[in-house]
Amino acid sequence: MAAPSAIPRRGLFIGGGWREPSLGRRLPVVNPATEATIGDIPAATAEDVELAVSAARDAFGRDGGRHWSRAPGAVRAKYLKAIAAKIKDKKSYLALLETLDSGKPLDEAAGDMEDVAACFEYYADLAEALDGKQRAPISLPMEKFESYVLKEPIGVVGLITPWNYPLLMATWKVAPALAAGCTAVLKPSELASLTCLELGGICAEIGLPPGVLNIITGLGTEAGAPLASHPHVDKIAFTGSTETGKRIMITASQMVKPVSLELGGKSPLIVFDDVDIDKAVEWAMFGCFANAGQVCSATSRLLLHEKIAKRFLDRLVAWAKSIKISDPLEEGCRLGSVVSEGQYKKIMKFISTARCEGATILYGGARPQHLKRGFFIEPTIITNVSTSMQIWREEVFGPVICVKEFRTEREAVELANDTHYGLAGAVISNDLERCERISKAIQSGIVWINCSQPCFVQAPWGGNKRSGFGRELGQWGLDNYLSVKQVTKYCSDEPYGWYRPPSKL
Numbered sequence: 001m002a003a004p005s006a007i008p009r010r011g012l013f014i015g016g017g018w019r020e021p022s023l024g025r026r027l028p029v030v031n032p033a034t035e036a037t038i039g040d041i042p043a044a045t046a047e048d049v050e051l052a053v054s055a056a057r058d059a060f061g062r063d064g065g066r067h068w069s070r071a072p073g074a075v076r077a078k079y080l081k082a083i084a085a086k087i088k089d090k091k092s093y094l095a096l097l098e099t100l101d102s103g104k105p106l107d108e109a110a111g112d113m114e115d116v117a118a119c120f121e122y123y124a125d126l127a128e129a130l131d132g133k134q135r136a137p138i139s140l141p142m143e144k145f146e147s148y149v150l151k152e153p154i155g156v157v158g159l160i161t162p163w164n165y166p167l168l169m170a171t172w173k174v175a176p177a178l179a180a181g182c183t184a185v186l187k188p189s190e191l192a193s194l195t196c197l198e199l200g201g202i203c204a205e206i207g208l209p210p211g212v213l214n215i216i217t218g219l220g221t222e223a224g225a226p227l228a229s230h231p232h233v234d235k236i237a238f239t240g241s242t243e244t245g246k247r248i249m250i251t252a253s254q255m256v257k258p259v260s261l262e263l264g265g266k267s268p269l270i271v272f273d274d275v276d277i278d279k280a281v282e283w284a285m286f287g288c289f290a291n292a293g294q295v296c297s298a299t300s301r302l303l304l305h306e307k308i309a310k311r312f313l314d315r316l317v318a319w320a321k322s323i324k325i326s327d328p329l330e331e332g333c334r335l336g337s338v339v340s341e342g343q344y345k346k347i348m349k350f351i352s353t354a355r356c357e358g359a360t361i362l363y364g365g366a367r368p369q370h371l372k373r374g375f376f377i378e379p380t381i382i383t384n385v386s387t388s389m390q391i392w393r394e395e396v397f398g399p400v401i402c403v404k405e406f407r408t409e410r411e412a413v414e415l416a417n418d419t420h421y422g423l424a425g426a427v428i429s430n431d432l433e434r435c436e437r438i439s440k441a442i443q444s445g446i447v448w449i450n451c452s453q454p455c456f457v458q459a460p461w462g463g464n465k466r467s468g469f470g471r472e473l474g475q476w477g478l479d480n481y482l483s484v485k486q487v488t489k490y491c492s493d494e495p496y497g498w499y500r501p502p503s504k505l
């Protein structure tokens with residue numbers, strides 16, 4: 001597909017319209033596959049956050065909430081469905097922008113846009129279903145009382161998202177937040193904001209009530225931090241690095257503001273000796289090289305049974321050599337560039353540290369020779385790894401897999417759990433009972449059996465340990481934005497009778 005000569009020049013999306021950032025500053029957009037500057041995005045600051053939060057508050061309370069926050073879920077569902085339809089109409093264009101902005105292969109970006117549309121549709125259905133779940137009765141042990149539960153939108157929510165799946169990660173928050181009746185301020189990553197700004201255009205096209213969704217782009221410290229600390233933001237939903245997550249939690253704690261955190265990972269993939277090696281190799285590749293390994297749940301620690309380790313690694317290298325690494329717009333590309341120069345340097349430093357610490361770079365570890373420009377890194381396989389090495393312990397967020405061998409199931413589980421993170425884990429074996437045992441033993445929020453990475457909007461997503469807390473997607477994703485209210489009624493004609501009535505004399 002041909003790249004457009006220019007990307008759209010957008011403002012901040014606040015109160016249903018476009019606004020220039022208060023300080024007039026903009027940030028360059030660099031295509032990481034060519035290193036060319038292809039446009040710019042607005043750089044919001046605290047002044048803009050103020051406007052966006054105020055627009056969201058107005059939208060939440062407008063007309064007593066009749067048109068949004070207290071409207072039947074079916075009303076909000078109509079808007080979500082309209083957004084989904086527009087995303088589908090614009091799928092190719094949005095995918096192209098996502099690729100130009102992030103370096104991911106166009107096929108992957110197109111798949112992401114399908115997931116975005118599906119997520120809006122899914123939460124439209126849950127918004128409709130919410131009406132029927134209101135006033136759910138609670139069974140009480142005293143007949144004189146009746147109790148039921150209302151589920152109400154939390155209020156104005158701040159949604160702060162990363163660059164690896166820019167529009168999809170934003171949608172995982174925007175769709176359920178809007179379905180619940182919240183109003184929102186979305187702050188996507190400064191490294192890839194183009195498609196999120198287009199979402200603003202879509203909201204305007206479908207006539208979403210002004211202020212229901214506001215989108216402010218800019219740096220984390222200048223736009224994200226004031227959003228997280230804003231006293232009129234009722235909840236922060238964050239996806240990003242563990243370091244930033246910690247900061248957000250500290251800030252939010254000052255106001256006892258609820259947060260949900262989807263953070264980093266260092267997930268294991270355990271492969272036993274009873275498998276079809278090529279099938280397992282393909283999952284290992286998908287688990288760590290899809291999206292150039294910039295996946296929170298990447299299974300970047302490969303644990304191989306010692307009996308198959310040599311054969312497995314030979315095949316892994318052969319498959320890795322056959323990946324098409326190219327401009328991500330080229331047909332059949334399966335490994336694009338990483339998102340930025342900063343990320344490129346960070347990944348390269350991880351590889352050189354691994355080498356210095358005594359690990360072996362079995363394959364890759366460098367820029368592909370045929371690509372002179374762009375932030376490309378070969379798929380990289382690292383062996384002779386010890387559990388004290390940085391490459392074993394820290395999230396790389398690049399196309400880098402490190403490998404260790406094991407002898408017994410117990411040893412495999414110990415290695416799998418040898419991490420501060422707890423987002424995901426995977427096991428490949430023909431022995432399904434063993435897979436079930438291991439899925440219980442792995443300390444993570446997600447376990448894949450005989451695969452790695454498939455993700456469905458219906459199933460809960462989120463981590464344990466330093467990978468965060470709270471769950472996105474499914475019903476759990478909607479509950480993130482709902483507050484549960486108990487309503488209890490005294491329904492007897494009799495006086496309560498705890499106090500003796502005062503004397504009538």
Ligand SMILES: NC(=O)c1ccc[n+]([C@@H]2O[C@H](COP(=O)([O-])OP(=O)(O)OC[C@H]3O[C@@H](n4cnc5c(N)ncnc54)[C@H](O)[C@@H]3O)[C@@H](O)[C@H]2O)c1
Binds near residue numbers: 162219224226244296
């Ligand atoms: N668990 C998940 O579902 C999931 C999904 C995708 C990415 N991630 C994680 O995200 C990380 C990569 O994303 P990233 O580099 O964009 O993360 P990041 O933490 O650098 O940035 C994430 C977002 O936070 C903002 N931000 C930065 N500093 C801030 C501050 N002080 N206050 C408020 N906001 C601030 C950024 O501008 C960006 O919008 C990886 O660690 C990855 O594992 C997790």
Ligand SMILES: C[N+](C)(C)CC=O
Binds near residue numbers: 164165294296
């Ligand atoms: C689940 N996924 C891969 C879309 C996003 C995690 O980075």
